[in-house]
Amino acid sequence: MAEAMIKAVGLTKKFEEFVAVDGINFEVKKGEAFGLLGPNGAGKSTTMRMISATSQRTAGDLHILGKDPNQKGPEIRAHLGVVPQSDNLDRELKVWENLFIYGRYFGLSRAFLKKKVDELLAFAQLEEKRDAKTDSLSGGMKRRLTIARALVSEPEILLLDEPTTGLDPQARHVLWDRLFRLKEQGVTLVITTHYMDEAEQLCDRLIVMDKGRIMAEGSPAELIKQYSSKEVLEVRFGSTKNAEAAQNISGLGDRVEVLPDRILIYTEDGEKVLKQIVKLGFEPVTSLVRRSSLEDVFLRLTGRQLVD
Amino acid sequence: MNSTKMTWQGAAQIVDIKKAIFWGPWYVAEQRLRNMSKWLVSLISFGLGNPILFLFAIGLGVGSLVDANAGGKAIDGVGYLAFLAPALLAGAAIQAAMDETSFPTLQGFLWEKNFFAMNATHLTPNSIVIGVLIASLIRAALTTLLYEIVLILFSAITWASVLPLFVSAMLAAGAFGAAMLATASKVVDDDGFFAIVGRFVIAPMMLFSGTYFPIASLPIYLQPIGWISPVWHATNLGRVLSYGLPIEPWLFAIHIGYLLSMFVGGSLIAGRIFAKRLDS
Numbered sequence: 001m002a003e004a005m006i007k008a009v010g011l012t013k014k015f016e017e018f019v020a021v022d023g024i025n026f027e028v029k030k031g032e033a034f035g036l037l038g039p040n041g042a043g044k045s046t047t048m049r050m051i052s053a054t055s056q057r058t059a060g061d062l063h064i065l066g067k068d069p070n071q072k073g074p075e076i077r078a079h080l081g082v083v084p085q086s087d088n089l090d091r092e093l094k095v096w097e098n099l100f101i102y103g104r105y106f107g108l109s110r111a112f113l114k115k116k117v118d119e120l121l122a123f124a125q126l127e128e129k130r131d132a133k134t135d136s137l138s139g140g141m142k143r144r145l146t147i148a149r150a151l152v153s154e155p156e157i158l159l160l161d162e163p164t165t166g167l168d169p170q171a172r173h174v175l176w177d178r179l180f181r182l183k184e185q186g187v188t189l190v191i192t193t194h195y196m197d198e199a200e201q202l203c204d205r206l207i208v209m210d211k212g213r214i215m216a217e218g219s220p221a222e223l224i225k226q227y228s229s230k231e232v233l234e235v236r237f238g239s240t241k242n243a244e245a246a247q248n249i250s251g252l253g254d255r256v257e258v259l260p261d262r263i264l265i266y267t268e269d270g271e272k273v274l275k276q277i278v279k280l281g282f283e284p285v286t287s288l289v290r291r292s293s294l295e296d297v298f299l300r301l302t303g304r305q306l307v308d
Numbered sequence: 309m310n311s312t313k314m315t316w317q318g319a320a321q322i323v324d325i326k327k328a329i330f331w332g333p334w335y336v337a338e339q340r341l342r343n344m345s346k347w348l349v350s351l352i353s354f355g356l357g358n359p360i361l362f363l364f365a366i367g368l369g370v371g372s373l374v375d376a377n378a379g380g381k382a383i384d385g386v387g388y389l390a391f392l393a394p395a396l397l398a399g400a401a402i403q404a405a406m407d408e409t410s411f412p413t414l415q416g417f418l419w420e421k422n423f424f425a426m427n428a429t430h431l432t433p434n435s436i437v438i439g440v441l442i443a444s445l446i447r448a449a450l451t452t453l454l455y456e457i458v459l460i461l462f463s464a465i466t467w468a469s470v471l472p473l474f475v476s477a478m479l480a481a482g483a484f485g486a487a488m489l490a491t492a493s494k495v496v497d498d499d500g501f502f503a504i505v506g507r508f509v510i511a512p513m514m515l516f517s518g519t520y521f522p523i524a525s526l527p528i529y530l531q532p533i534g535w536i537s538p539v540w541h542a543t544n545l546g547r548v549l550s551y552g553l554p555i556e557p558w559l560f561a562i563h564i565g566y567l568l569s570m571f572v573g574g575s576l577i578a579g580r581i582f583a584k585r586l587d588s
């Protein structure tokens with residue numbers, strides 16, 4: 001069995017009386033890409049800060065690289081790479097200086113860093129911005145720089161809190177590609193996200209979080225298999241007719257979810273159900289058959305949508 | 309896209325944790341100095357420009373007036389500029405140290421949040437505090453030296469007093485830098501906080517601390533301001549060290565003790581506030 005890089009048992013964080021993380025258990029193995037998927041406020045960042053040994057837990061046990069962060073904070077942090085939810089770059093400094101200075105924090109030599117900075121600039125596709133003031137970078141570039149910075153000490157675990165939030169689709173794909181490469185290098189990744197496609201793309205295994213609790217755990221495929229059907233039929237009847245139609249087709253498929261703007265029917269065969277609906281005399285304005293996703297898993301588990 | 313694979317040995321191989329922890333404060337100072345270096349030209353121009361203007365206006369203008377009335381031995385038996393120099397140096401060093409402990413702290417906690425980035429490495433709140441202080445003292449040292457060069461050029465101080473004056477100015481810088489660091493680390497949003505500190509704390513302190521005239525010439529009820537003011541302790545110390553103003557040994561010890569305890573106390577308090585604020 002691969003060794004546990006992170007092990008949390010009953011991990012809890014309270015802010016005053018408010019319970020942000022409510023006794024969660026999980027384990028992350030070496031070389032794994034582990035995800036925390038959940039909506040805003042689920043407690044993902046709070047969990048991340050505890051894992052990054054910068055926030056004291058209120059209760060429970062936590063071991064990172066076999067050590068307790070309450071006792072060995074600095075030793076643990078020396079082996080982590082942290083990408084926080086909002087960038088905290090040195091904005092007055094040049095792009096390369098951000099990498100260099102961060103490497104200096106770890107006591108890395110100037111000679112080592114000279115080479116490393118070039119490597120990381122290439123990795124983050126920021127070679128042309130090498131001498132630019134960091135403040136002038138676009139959001140996507142800043143994000144890549146933050147990730148590159150987290151890699152300067154060659155961390156054993158890379159913690160990424162919403163790595164692609166606020167980025168355009170192209171920038172996201174570039175980032176995903178970079179993260180895949182890190183995984184190939186054997187770096188253990190922990191990623192929080194509220195994007196189900198990101199979780200599906202990047203994570204070997206994930207926990208679905210809501211209101212500080214774990215709702216489900218497994219690989220994306222396992223979760224979909226367990227909590228959803230193979231296909232989903234999405235139909236829209238227009239706002240006035242949605243409710244009426246919903247009542248009449250509620251028996252179709254395995255399960256029906258009525259959302260404000262559309263109806264989702266979970267089934268093994270979407271086309272077949274669509275024909276049945278039309279036969280019943282309801283002609284949808286639009287219809288779409290797609291594969292189940294983690295979004296559907298979340299809806300099933302919580303009755304709410306992941307991103308609203 | 310390129311397909312270069314990164315060289316990768318792993319943190320366990322490349323990070324020497326004992327060394328990194330020991331030198332942590334210095335690495336923080338490196339970050340601060342690199343930020344400062346972006347303003348180096350301004351820092352040097354102000355560092356030289358300020359004293360030059362000040363000496364022309366106050367030192368030579370007011371000084372010649374004072375000296376003309378008192379035959380060149382205006383106060384404490386020395387010329388007005390010699391009397392003024394320790395206060396000017398302490399004031400400049402204090403200003404420099406406070407500049408480098410106030411705005412960088414807002415930058416670190418609020419504007420850029422880079423203290424949080426430091427804290428995500430093995431660096432601890434205390435190493436950040438010490439690092440910021442080291443950098444602020446380096447800046448204060450630079451400012452003090454530039455000021456002393458000007459004072460030498462104006463023949464306001466002697467070569468022999470350069471080192472003693474440097475020491476007293478740096479003691480003042482450390483005391484105020486640490487106090488400002490502790491204060492600034494409490495600021496959660498910058499509502500002109502520093503302008504208030506400048507106008508209602510620093511300015512009166514300079515006026516009533518024996519900067520421009522001996523504290524003994526104040527009415528007796530205003531003199532306590534001078535006694536509690538660290539500026540007076542620094543200035544008086546500078547006068548003792550530079551032109552041998554007679555002093556009781558116990559008062560000499562109080563001057564140094566006062567400034568050192570402000571430095572140590574401020575640093576300790578800052579360390580606690582930092583720790584609390586960085587544990588998020």
Ligand SMILES: Nc1ncnc2c1ncn2[C@@H]1O[C@H](COP(=O)(O)OP(=O)(O)O)[C@@H](O)[C@H]1O
Pocket residue numbers: 015018020038039040041042043044045046047588
């Ligand atoms: N420092 C804090 N003080 C008080 N409440 C907090 C603090 N940090 C987070 N919270 C609360 O804890 C809950 C979880 O927050 P967070 O971990 O940031 O969620 P997520 O990252 O999943 O969006 C939220 O309700 C948030 O308001």
Ligand SMILES: [Mg+2]
Pocket residue numbers: 041044045046085161162
């Ligand atoms: Mg978050």
